[in-house]
Amino acid sequence: MTAIANDPPEIRRSWTQAARLFVRRQPLGTFGLVIVVVAAIAGLSAEWIAPYSPTANDFAAMTEPPSLAHWLGTDQFGRDLLSRIIYGARTALIIGFVSAFVGGFAGLVLGVGSAYFGGWIDLVLQRVMDILMAFPLIIMALAVVAIFGTGVQNVIAAITIPLIPRCARVVRASALAIREVPYIDAARTSGFGHARIILRHMVPNVVAPFLIMLTAFVGQAILAEASLSYLGLGVQEPTPAWGLMLQGGAEEYASTAPWIAIFPGIAIALTVFGFSLFGDALRDAIDPKLRER
Amino acid sequence: MTGAAVAARPLLEVRGLHMHFPISEGVLLRRQIGEVKAIDGVDFSVQRGETLGLVGESGCGKTTTGRCILQLEKPTAGSIFYDGVDINTLSRPEMLALRRRIQVIFQDPYSSLNPRMKVGDIIGEPIKVHGLVPDAGKRIARVRELLSVCGLDPSFADRYPHEMSGGQRQRVGIARALALEPEFIVCDEAVSALDVSIQAQVINLLEDLRERFGLTYLFIAHDLSVVRHLCQRVAVMYLGRVVELADCDELFDNPMHPYTRALLAAVPVPDPAIEAGRAFQPVRGEVPSPINPPSGCVFHPRCTMAVESCRQARPELRELRPGHWVACSQVN
Numbered sequence: 001m002t003a004i005a006n007d008p009p010e011i012r013r014s015w016t017q018a019a020r021l022f023v024r025r026q027p028l029g030t031f032g033l034v035i036v037v038v039a040a041i042a043g044l045s046a047e048w049i050a051p052y053s054p055t056a057n058d059f060a061a062m063t064e065p066p067s068l069a070h071w072l073g074t075d076q077f078g079r080d081l082l083s084r085i086i087y088g089a090r091t092a093l094i095i096g097f098v099s100a101f102v103g104g105f106a107g108l109v110l111g112v113g114s115a116y117f118g119g120w121i122d123l124v125l126q127r128v129m130d131i132l133m134a135f136p137l138i139i140m141a142l143a144v145v146a147i148f149g150t151g152v153q154n155v156i157a158a159i160t161i162p163l164i165p166r167c168a169r170v171v172r173a174s175a176l177a178i179r180e181v182p183y184i185d186a187a188r189t190s191g192f193g194h195a196r197i198i199l200r201h202m203v204p205n206v207v208a209p210f211l212i213m214l215t216a217f218v219g220q221a222i223l224a225e226a227s228l229s230y231l232g233l234g235v236q237e238p239t240p241a242w243g244l245m246l247q248g249g250a251e252e253y254a255s256t257a258p259w260i261a262i263f264p265g266i267a268i269a270l271t272v273f274g275f276s277l278f279g280d281a282l283r284d285a286i287d288p289k290l291r292e293r
Numbered sequence: 294m295t296g297a298a299v300a301a302r303p304l305l306e307v308r309g310l311h312m313h314f315p316i317s318e319g320v321l322l323r324r325q326i327g328e329v330k331a332i333d334g335v336d337f338s339v340q341r342g343e344t345l346g347l348v349g350e351s352g353c354g355k356t357t358t359g360r361c362i363l364q365l366e367k368p369t370a371g372s373i374f375y376d377g378v379d380i381n382t383l384s385r386p387e388m389l390a391l392r393r394r395i396q397v398i399f400q401d402p403y404s405s406l407n408p409r410m411k412v413g414d415i416i417g418e419p420i421k422v423h424g425l426v427p428d429a430g431k432r433i434a435r436v437r438e439l440l441s442v443c444g445l446d447p448s449f450a451d452r453y454p455h456e457m458s459g460g461q462r463q464r465v466g467i468a469r470a471l472a473l474e475p476e477f478i479v480c481d482e483a484v485s486a487l488d489v490s491i492q493a494q495v496i497n498l499l500e501d502l503r504e505r506f507g508l509t510y511l512f513i514a515h516d517l518s519v520v521r522h523l524c525q526r527v528a529v530m531y532l533g534r535v536v537e538l539a540d541c542d543e544l545f546d547n548p549m550h551p552y553t554r555a556l557l558a559a560v561p562v563p564d565p566a567i568e569a570g571r572a573f574q575p576v577r578g579e580v581p582s583p584i585n586p587p588s589g590c591v592f593h594p595r596c597t598m599a600v601e602s603c604r605q606a607r608p609e610l611r612e613l614r615p616g617h618w619v620a621c622s623q624v625n
Binding site: 181182183185186187188189190191192193196200201204205 | 360363364365388389392393395396397399400401404405406407408409410418419422423466469473
């Protein structure tokens with residue numbers, strides 16, 4: 001085994017071992033993962049854990065500061081802030097995950113296809129991506145909402161479209177390297193179709209960087225949703241959404257009832273921070289150069 | 294062509310093959326500033342059932358020749374006839390049918406298998422795509438049979454490539470090539486990445502398979518001892534051209550082209566006493582760049598026999614003895 005041992009055998013670990021290693025080596029990433037899990041639990045089981053209905057008005061208890069009855073206080077319509085933040089997690093995660101996954105997968109297929117076909121297809125696709133990338137995410141999303149109107153579906157579309165080129169770029173770079181590998185030549189000499197080569201042979205081999213990017217995209221998408229809602233172009237009242245809560249609280253009650261704006265702000269910051277930390281840690285954990293130390 | 298060649302049509306015939314890769318510059322306005330002449334006029338033929346060795350140092354265009362035959366590159370000029378048909382004129386369905394008949398074994402057993410697929414799927418996929426064995430159960434049986442034909446335990450079908458050694462992986466690569474029941478296999482440095490002991494096993498396997506399935510090989514290699522063992526005829530390439538082509542024993546016993554002689558002289562003798570006493574004269578200089586190859590005979594800057602005319606006229610392959618073709622104006 002001298003001549004052929006040109007790369008070390010891949011080390012396969014069980015899931016539990018891998019998880020334990022991740023916790024030990026990536027304490028910040030674990031913190032991020034905990035935030036992500038807490039947000040996911042809140043979003044999934046909002047009906048059971050939220051103490052009040054997120055849309056129920058209690059005009060006897062408007063703009064109340066945090067108390068035992070309302071842990072995070074109430075807003076100007078007497079709605080319980082904690083309940084709205086819990087339900088808001090659902091809105092944020094639905095929009096975040098759907099946009100990140102749809103945009104991510106579209107970018108994955110476009111990026112791999114672009115690298116595989118090369119030539120003028122690659123050139124045209126990449127220039128279109130350049131044009132899309134020239135706009136900051138939020139400006140691009142604003143333009144899409146301006147064209148299609150507001151509402152959850154349109155917000156998802158508005159966030160998905162600018163994510164596509166960001167993903168396609170990164171995926172294309174990995175796919176360009178994969179395209180030159182002999183097993184792709186073997187697939188071509190076997191007479192496989194383009195779709196089979198792209199989906200069965202190239203996509204599975206660029207999936208590692210893609211998954212990491214997807215985690216970061218969820219955070220970005222949540223932030224974009226909050227920004228759009230804050231600007232009044234995203235989710236509309238009375239749907240509980242963090243950006244919307246921030247807007248309602250920050251404008252009139254910043255000095256008289258600051259908790260209305262502070263708590264949804266913390267929710268946004270923590271969740272986005274959590275996804276970023278987790279994504280970064282995942283990248284470091286998967287990168288073989290950083291793995292064995 | 295000789296009388297024998299007319300009687301038996303070659304399985305593969307390469308005529309005047311050129312493959313020039315453009316070198317371009319500039320981002321917006323791309324312009325071609327030159328070209329790499331990877332193959333610059335190559336002719337040879339392979340008879341059904343024989344093994345033709347294609348040898349030469351790295352960068353001489355032997356792999357590119359193989360890639361052109363496999364239709365992985367579109368040649369700049371020249372034609373490739375497979376079983377009498379020019380493969381550049383084929384329609385898509387005809388091409389697909391031809392792909393079944395020509396397969397490849399790659400050099401690197403690590404990068405030639407998709408790391409995300411199980412061995413059984415790697416071998417079974419071409420069978421499935423070409424509809425050779427439509428029934429899934431029978432297909433698994435066929436994959437297991439192919440594995441045992443290649444000297445692997447059929448249970449390897451459930452393994453991933455990373456769970457196997459280099460030699461085992463190379464056998465999987467061979468099993469994949471056999472899956473489509475081809476007649477012609479391009480072995481692109483098929484054993485040069487392997488350990489010497491494993492090399493011998495794989496060479497024996499290739500020989501057995503040739504007998505058993507009546508295969509024809511184009512054996513691309515730089516290891517001359519392997520070529521001598523396995524091939525019936527050998528073509529020597531230098532800088533994109535075939536400089537000598539002869540029967541294996543004839544070429545090794547009686548090399549005529551100065552480059553072939555230098556190449557054979559460079560093979561060490563496995564006896565230190567003889568090796569120490571041997572007068573060894575390495576070829577002078579470096580291989581010239583294929584971007585701007587020398588005029589006339591491409592070997593003339595390094596040749597000990599070169600005369601003035603070698604600088605101008607490009608020597609064509611001449612049949613100096615029956616079946617022994619040499620592209621050199623100075624030998625007779």
